[in-house]
Amino acid sequence: MNWKITAAAVGAALLASTSLASAEGELQIYNWGNYTSPEMIKKFETENNVKVTITDYDSNDTALAKIRQGGHGFDMVVPSQNYIPIWIQEGLLLESRPDEMANFKNVKEDLKNPEFDPGRHYTVPWAMGTVGIVVNTDVYKGPINTWGIIFDTPAELKGKVNVVPEMTDVIDAAVLYNGGKKCTGDLEILKKVRDTLVKAKPDWVAMEYGTIQKMGSGDFAASSDWNGSAMRQRLANPAIHYAYPKEGFVMWSDNIAILKDAKNVDNAKLFLNFMMDPENAGMNSAFHRYANGIAGSEAFMPADMKGAMEIEVPEELKSIAVPSQTCAPEVQELYTKIWTELQK
Amino acid sequence: MARAFSIRRQPGFTTIAVACFAALYAPILILVFYSFNAGTSLANFEGFSLRWFEAAWNNEAVIEASIRSLQIASTAAVLATVAATMAALATTRTAPYRGLTFKYAFINQPLMVPEIVTAVALLIFFSRIKVFTGYSGLGYLIIAHTAFCIPFAYLPIRARLESMDLTLERAAADLYATPWKTFRRITMPLLWPGILAGLMLAFVISLDDVVITNFVKSGGQDTLPTYMLGQLRRAITPEMNAISTVFLLLSVAIVTLFFFASRKQS
Amino acid sequence: MAAVAQTAEARARKDVANRWLLSAPALIIILFAAIGPLFIVLVYSFLAPGPYGDVKWEFSWDGWTSVLFQRDIFDETLSFADAHLSIFWRSVKLSLATTVITLIVGFPTAYFIATRRERDRDIWLFLITIPFWTNLLIRTFAVLEIIRNEGIVNKLLIGIGLTDTPIQMLFTDFAIMIGMVYVYLPLMVLPLYASMEKLDFRLVEAGYDLYATRFNVLRRIIFPLVKPGVIAGSILVFIPSLGAYVTPSILGGGKNLMIGNLIELQFGQGRNWPLGAALSIALMVVVMITLLVYVRNAGAGGEQHHG
Numbered sequence: 001m002n003w004k005i006t007a008a009a010v011g012a013a014l015l016a017s018t019s020l021a022s023a024e025g026e027l028q029i030y031n032w033g034n035y036t037s038p039e040m041i042k043k044f045e046t047e048n049n050v051k052v053t054i055t056d057y058d059s060n061d062t063a064l065a066k067i068r069q070g071g072h073g074f075d076m077v078v079p080s081q082n083y084i085p086i087w088i089q090e091g092l093l094l095e096s097r098p099d100e101m102a103n104f105k106n107v108k109e110d111l112k113n114p115e116f117d118p119g120r121h122y123t124v125p126w127a128m129g130t131v132g133i134v135v136n137t138d139v140y141k142g143p144i145n146t147w148g149i150i151f152d153t154p155a156e157l158k159g160k161v162n163v164v165p166e167m168t169d170v171i172d173a174a175v176l177y178n179g180g181k182k183c184t185g186d187l188e189i190l191k192k193v194r195d196t197l198v199k200a201k202p203d204w205v206a207m208e209y210g211t212i213q214k215m216g217s218g219d220f221a222a223s224s225d226w227n228g229s230a231m232r233q234r235l236a237n238p239a240i241h242y243a244y245p246k247e248g249f250v251m252w253s254d255n256i257a258i259l260k261d262a263k264n265v266d267n268a269k270l271f272l273n274f275m276m277d278p279e280n281a282g283m284n285s286a287f288h289r290y291a292n293g294i295a296g297s298e299a300f301m302p303a304d305m306k307g308a309m310e311i312e313v314p315e316e317l318k319s320i321a322v323p324s325q326t327c328a329p330e331v332q333e334l335y336t337k338i339w340t341e342l343q344k
Numbered sequence: 345m346a347r348a349f350s351i352r353r354q355p356g357f358t359t360i361a362v363a364c365f366a367a368l369y370a371p372i373l374i375l376v377f378y379s380f381n382a383g384t385s386l387a388n389f390e391g392f393s394l395r396w397f398e399a400a401w402n403n404e405a406v407i408e409a410s411i412r413s414l415q416i417a418s419t420a421a422v423l424a425t426v427a428a429t430m431a432a433l434a435t436t437r438t439a440p441y442r443g444l445t446f447k448y449a450f451i452n453q454p455l456m457v458p459e460i461v462t463a464v465a466l467l468i469f470f471s472r473i474k475v476f477t478g479y480s481g482l483g484y485l486i487i488a489h490t491a492f493c494i495p496f497a498y499l500p501i502r503a504r505l506e507s508m509d510l511t512l513e514r515a516a517a518d519l520y521a522t523p524w525k526t527f528r529r530i531t532m533p534l535l536w537p538g539i540l541a542g543l544m545l546a547f548v549i550s551l552d553d554v555v556i557t558n559f560v561k562s563g564g565q566d567t568l569p570t571y572m573l574g575q576l577r578r579a580i581t582p583e584m585n586a587i588s589t590v591f592l593l594l595s596v597a598i599v600t601l602f603f604f605a606s607r608k609q610s
Numbered sequence: 611m612a613a614v615a616q617t618a619e620a621r622a623r624k625d626v627a628n629r630w631l632l633s634a635p636a637l638i639i640i641l642f643a644a645i646g647p648l649f650i651v652l653v654y655s656f657l658a659p660g661p662y663g664d665v666k667w668e669f670s671w672d673g674w675t676s677v678l679f680q681r682d683i684f685d686e687t688l689s690f691a692d693a694h695l696s697i698f699w700r701s702v703k704l705s706l707a708t709t710v711i712t713l714i715v716g717f718p719t720a721y722f723i724a725t726r727r728e729r730d731r732d733i734w735l736f737l738i739t740i741p742f743w744t745n746l747l748i749r750t751f752a753v754l755e756i757i758r759n760e761g762i763v764n765k766l767l768i769g770i771g772l773t774d775t776p777i778q779m780l781f782t783d784f785a786i787m788i789g790m791v792y793v794y795l796p797l798m799v800l801p802l803y804a805s806m807e808k809l810d811f812r813l814v815e816a817g818y819d820l821y822a823t824r825f826n827v828l829r830r831i832i833f834p835l836v837k838p839g840v841i842a843g844s845i846l847v848f849i850p851s852l853g854a855y856v857t858p859s860i861l862g863g864g865k866n867l868m869i870g871n872l873i874e875l876q877f878g879q880g881r882n883w884p885l886g887a888a889l890s891i892a893l894m895v896v897v898m899i900t901l902l903v904y905v906r907n908a909g910a911g912g913e914q915h916h917g
Contacts, residue, residue, distance in 0.1 A: 071474020073563030206863025361722030458853025
């Protein structure tokens with residue numbers, strides 16, 4: 001009698017597991033953590049009768065590594081613009097031609113033909129923003145608009161500063177702090193960059209991604225961070241301020257694309273088109289608090305985002321903004337080596 | 345007359361032991377306590393509420409991950425126990441033969457190799473197979489779990505088998521019962537508590553696994569532990585406490601069952 | 611006579627063959643999903659890293675040399691990879707500390723349980739196993755909650771007046787150690803208890819009859835008798851803590867890496883699979899050596915217990 005029960009249990013479990021694996025009407029999205037509006041996803045699910053599953057990643061490198069190894073099971077991914085040429089070149093993205101889709105007309109004019117994806121054959125804008133500094137002004141009252149907060153930490157913040165371990169962001173910041181230009185291959189400057197980073201690390205308390213919660217709970221008093229995340233922190237605690245470092249800061253954009261080996265290509269295409277609708281883009285922005293690249297979406301974004309200093313770069317600072325771009329492979333390698341050394 | 349001198353007493357031991365128990369339970373109890381927090385903070389208790397349990401219940405990702413965990417655990421536990429039972433029968437109550445120690449070491453390997461090493465190995469191995477066959481379902485997770493659950497199921501079964509008296513089986517043979525019948529009517533029922541113990545052990549071990557699952561899973565295949573790991577690294581809210589509490593209750597229930605079952609027949 | 615001997619031998623051979631058949635499923639599954647893949651890791655450690663992760667199928671010593679050596683990025687000087695060595699050393703230190711602390715705390719606890727009345731022991735065992743069955747993440751999370759700046763411990767310390775500002779405990783090596791002690795404590799207590807349960811207290815009584823002090827009895831009689839349990843417990847704590855990855859990841863804040871984290875890094879941001887593979891094999895070798903040393907030390911006595 002034991003065998004019968006055993007056999008039945010095994011059979012039932014196997015049956016159930018296979019049914020989970022081959023469901024119809026599915027979409028597997030691989031995206032940054034905490035970056036997709038659940039409301040918006042529900043809307044897509046109901047409108048198209050598709051079940052959406054979102055899996056998180058923390059960094060561009062993790063996403064690239066995971067997809068590169070194959071057998072991942074995802075349909076869509078949301079890389080940053082400076083990585084997209086790499087994705088395209090490695091043949092990982094499907095040429096889905098968003099520029100031929102119905103809603104393409106809604107994409108903002110100046111984003112219709114970007115350098116990293118000419119003619120928008122692969123990607124659709126998801127969100128854009130800047131990298132800066134976020135500080136809990138209850139703990140530190142001094143000037144916060146400098147990368148010195150993380151590279152030359154003031155006394156009150158020593159041992160309370162976090163640095164989000166996104167390699168490109170951190171190295172770019174260190175390069176700008178040492179007076180260099182983004183993507184510079186100048187060995188002199190890179191040596192200073194390496195030394196700055198290694199010297200600053202002992203003053204950091206952690207290198208983690210979960211800034212929203214940990215700034216809120218007081219585990220961190222300051223951090224390098226992205227602007228939307230900073231805005232969410234300020235809304236929870238008005239003492240937390242975002243600042244654009246005076247040495248220069250990077251403007252980035254994340255863009256969603258379909259993977260070459262996606263299993264649910266039709267649903268993915270539906271989703272791309274869906275994301276180019278102003279109402280949906282606006283709903284998404286309302287969640288993650290970043291600007292998006294779809295014209296007309298402002299009408300659907302919450303009022304507090306209009307004129308917020310995190311969202312709209314102040315006029316006088318626009319000159320020190322640096323657009324994100326892909327660095328030459330040799331430079332990229334140097335950056336990776338510096339980053340690895342930092343990881344001790 | 346001198347006071348009773350307890351030969352068992354060692355100074356300070358009881359204090360340390362009691363402190364140890366307290367220290368073991370305090371963090372868990374605090375965690376459970378805060379899962380009923382009405383506020384969002386994890387430090388300030390703002391009143392009693394079930395809202396986080398509700399939130400977890402309505403969280404699709406959590407429910408899906410939990411179901412997936414249970415599926416994998418039940419399948420892997422059953423498979424592991426069957427394999428382990430057969431292996432235990434093969435390696436106990438016998439004169440040493442060639443390859444016995446080898447088998448013993450082989451079966452217990454997952455206990456001796458650090459999990460991260462196995463996880464990395466499976467990542468590399470399975471991703472090649474996934475690309476080659478195009479299949480990326482739950483099968484990989486189930487096989488991986490079965491593999492590391494086998495030693496956990498094996499040990500209690502072997503222990504039980506070793507403590508079983510051969511005379512009953514010999515008696516059956518004397519009465520002209522076939523080996524199969526002896527096995528079915530005498531060995532199995534006697535062995536059953538060990539098998540059950542192995543099954544429960546394997547089930548809990550599979551349910552708990554996070555390292556190997558994290559490396560082997562494909563898109564959308566989060567189990568409850570890997571989901572929690574993602575959340576813990578990023579966004580900790582009392583919802584995590586609520587999920588932990590429920591998970592904890594489930595584990596306690598299983599262990600209690602196991603405890604009473606083993607107590608009954610010992 | 612010969613015929614009988616022959617059939618006996620044939621029966622014995624058939625018995626062994628049957629036993630191999632019976633153990634086949636377990637062996638095959640483990641070969642496929644546990645041991646076999648380890649050989650692939652070995653192969654990968656001799657390949658070259660691909661530009662964005664994965665490997666290039668060309669032979670290279672780089673994986674192994676980078677375990678111990680590194681080239682300075684700018685002046686190309688070869689030096690010891692102090693990054694890896696310091697991470698390795700930290701892991702060994704923390705694991706040893708964890709083992710020692712769990713032994714110090716676990717020994718009295720196991721002794722306590724073993725000296726309860728027979729019918730009570732089950733309950734105490736039950737109590738000590740419950741935290742063991744609680745998921746590792748839950749236990750690590752519980753420790754995180756307690757030692758963070760706004761957590762209970764700091765609140766208590768400030769309340770008593772021992773300190774004015776919260777002591778930074780989270781995201782330090784100390785946090786990792788506390789976390790590991792908490793997680794692995796039951797693994798030390800259970801084998802210790804198994805040994806102590808078998809302790810013949812008549813020997814202890816004999817010791818007292820010979821006017822030994824309590825401490826001497828502990829040192830000269832009890833401890834040597836339960837040595838198998840001590841060894842088993844130490845192994846069960848040292849090895850997993852050396853390869854720990856979840857607990858250091860959550861409690862270490864990404865800054866304090868242990869070997870497990872370093873290995874994981876190579877398969878993510880580090881983009882150096884061969885190095886990750888080499889580090890994994892190195893870790894496994896260290897663990898195997900430790901096991902061998904311990905088991906040798908345990909000698910015949912150690913064989914009696916099963917882990």
